[in-house]
Amino acid sequence: MRPIIAPSVLASDFANLQSEVEMLNNSQADWLHIDIMDGRFVPNISFGFPVLEAIGHHAQKPLDVHLMIVEPELYIERFREAGADTISVHLEACRHLHRTVQQIKATGAKAGIALNPHTSVQLLEDVVADADLICLMSVNPGFGGQKFIENTYRKIEAMKNLIIQRNSQALIEIDGGVNLDNAPLLLEKGADVLVAGSFVFSSADPMQTIVDLKSSK
């Protein structure tokens, strides 16, 4: 099966936001990945509801919203209203993860759970059947442009086994340092969704880079 490609929308230049989203609309990107950072869960701040709404206003593809924030349960409904189709929360940020997953699903959004590189996939044993997406961070969250962590390959295999064991339908998403060198092995190990930020946007031809990622095996 061809992978789902979810370029990470930078939104670093407000003037270019519309053209960035329009390029993605015209590309083979399947989803738009949006990173929300609060300066507390991660040492960086990205943007909030108004910018997400602006992206949603122009986007013709599903918005895959990754919350790198503490107490995400306080904002789930607002992220849904702002246009999120999938909402991922970090296991490390949730005191009551099972409840938060149900809260996301109650809004009609798909529920994702993200794990930091140091977090064992085994911690998802009792909640993976409820999740639609598991986002394995392949860099420490907070910044684009970091080096891919090789241990991710092992985590994908362990995650895939757990998904099968628990009869879960969850997709495995890989986020951080994804490029054309590591994409084939990520897919071979069992990744379903590839998030790519700097590799796409710093390439000479982002639309072609998305095609290349989509056809990598």
Ligand SMILES: O=C(CO)[C@H](O)[C@H](O)COP(=O)(O)O
């Ligand atoms: O936000 C991130 C980490 O928090 C990700 O790394 C980002 O979503 C993808 O960027 P890149 O492909 O440059 O690693």
